Amino acid sequence: MGRRALVTGGAGLIGSHIVDRLLREGWSVRILDNLEPNTHRNGKPAWVPQDAEFIEGDIRHRDLLRLSLDDIDVVFHQAAYGGYMPDIAKYVEVNSFGTAQMLEIIRDDNLPIKKVIVASSQAVYREGAAVCPQHGLVFPHVRSVRQLVIGDFAVYCPHCGEETKQVATPEDAPIAGETVYAITKVDQERLVLTWGRQTGIPTIALRYACTYGPRQSIFNPYTGVIAIFCTRLLNGQAPVLYEDGKQTRDFCYVEDIARANVLAATTSALDGLPVNVGSGQAVSIGELATQIAAALNIPIAPIARGEFRPGEMRHLISDTTRIRSIGFTPDVDLSAGIARYLDWIRAQADVRDYFAEAESILRAKRIVHRVV
Numbered sequence: 001m002g003r004r005a006l007v008t009g010g011a012g013l014i015g016s017h018i019v020d021r022l023l024r025e026g027w028s029v030r031i032l033d034n035l036e037p038n039t040h041r042n043g044k045p046a047w048v049p050q051d052a053e054f055i056e057g058d059i060r061h062r063d064l065l066r067l068s069l070d071d072i073d074v075v076f077h078q079a080a081y082g083g084y085m086p087d088i089a090k091y092v093e094v095n096s097f098g099t100a101q102m103l104e105i106i107r108d109d110n111l112p113i114k115k116v117i118v119a120s121s122q123a124v125y126r127e128g129a130a131v132c133p134q135h136g137l138v139f140p141h142v143r144s145v146r147q148l149v150i151g152d153f154a155v156y157c158p159h160c161g162e163e164t165k166q167v168a169t170p171e172d173a174p175i176a177g178e179t180v181y182a183i184t185k186v187d188q189e190r191l192v193l194t195w196g197r198q199t200g201i202p203t204i205a206l207r208y209a210c211t212y213g214p215r216q217s218i219f220n221p222y223t224g225v226i227a228i229f230c231t232r233l234l235n236g237q238a239p240v241l242y243e244d245g246k247q248t249r250d251f252c253y254v255e256d257i258a259r260a261n262v263l264a265a266t267t268s269a270l271d272g273l274p275v276n277v278g279s280g281q282a283v284s285i286g287e288l289a290t291q292i293a294a295a296l297n298i299p300i301a302p303i304a305r306g307e308f309r310p311g312e313m314r315h316l317i318s319d320t321t322r323i324r325s326i327g328f329t330p331d332v333d334l335s336a337g338i339a340r341y342l343d344w345i346r347a348q349a350d351v352r353d354y355f356a357e358a359e360s361i362l363r364a365k366r367i368v369h370r371v372v
């Protein structure tokens with residue numbers, strides 16, 4: 001395996017940590033990143049290292065993308081439009097079309113790329129896997145708006161309608177895409193894995209759990225719950241919980257995600273597969289808000305105002321058996337990871353709350369609904 005990497009989105013949270021790790025391990029690294037203004041309000045971040053070649057540009061730009069793929073062995077494709085932004089067409093253009101174009105160029109120009117690793121997401125699942133008292137392991141459907149609007153947030157068995165209990169979700173759970181973002185993550189993952197089977201070029205789709213850590217944008221109110229809760233609290237505002245705050249997620253520290261990427265690049269054991277990367281631990285969003293407030297020593301309790309986001313999963317915890325089988329275990333647990341994030345965010349000059357202004361847009365665009 002060669003040692004020349006292209007990291008698309010390499011100025012962002014995950015990409016920048018992959019870049020650092022690759023440089024430490026002696027790779028030569030090129031970054032393609034358009035410095036998306038929602039994420040990088042102050043332009044190119046200081047953490048983009050001198051030792052990496054930086055191409056400022058958009059993956060939708062075919063000629064630039066072609067140029068950035070020259071003399072590369074492994075592509076770490078992280079660039080994406082993310083979260084619950086109100087756009088529709090832009091998600092499809094950046095995520096689906098951008099990925100499709102990259103694959104077409106590599107194939108049609110016979111580029112000697114040896115592996116493509118695409119950043120997928122746990123958002124590709126319909127709902128987390130669950131256990132029904134009657135039917136054992138089940139893969140529930142997304143909860144209907146009709147159910148959520150009356151404040152019933154439970155997950156029911158698709159066969160008998162009994163209430164279920166959450167369990168970790170394995171990679172063979174059905175994938176669907178229940179938000180615009182998730183649809184385009186499904187596209188990216190399927191495009192890359194299908195293309196890999198056709199061309200014989202090794203590919204891997206890493207389905208990241210909720211990733212957090214230093215460099216997570218403090219400007220983007222549409223994605224990154226830990227960053228959003230921190231910026232709210234530091235501005236004296238209560239974190240806003242959707243549903244009742246008892247929904248659970250799997251949080252993974254960004255350096256662990258970066259390490260999983262480099263591991264995936266350097267072993268063939270995962271080739272051709274979708275692979276969950278997470279901690280495997282369930283944390284409720286309400287608990288998370290309380291934990292961050294305690295760590296910041298800001299006594300503001302989170303609030304739940306009876307709002308919900310259609311298509312959002314109730315529970316999603318990664319079954320990490322597959323990635324653990326190649327010797328990966330996450331190193332940084334949630335409290336240590338939050339402490340590191342808080343050290344970083346305290347050193348940032350201008351920590352504003354952008355969530356308040358985003359909220360009215362989310363309601364107007366029907367991304368956030370209210371329980372009646």
Ligand SMILES: NC(=O)c1ccc[n+]([C@@H]2O[C@H](COP(=O)([O-])OP(=O)(O)OC[C@H]3O[C@@H](n4cnc5c(N)ncnc54)[C@H](O)[C@@H]3O)[C@@H](O)[C@H]2O)c1
Binds near residue numbers: 077119208
């Ligand atoms: N952070 C998470 O919790 C999480 C979870 C699952 C999957 N992912 C996926 O991981 C990848 C990286 O996410 P992140 O958290 O580092 O996000 P991020 O926003 O911090 O980084 C994404 C980077 O991509 C760049 N970018 C966006 N559109 C681009 C375009 N059109 N052309 C070139 N560059 C572009 C942005 O400027 C940014 O630097 C994404 O594909 C995301 O969907 C993230």
Ligand SMILES: [Zn+2]
Binds near residue numbers: 134135157159160
């Ligand atoms: Zn059942």
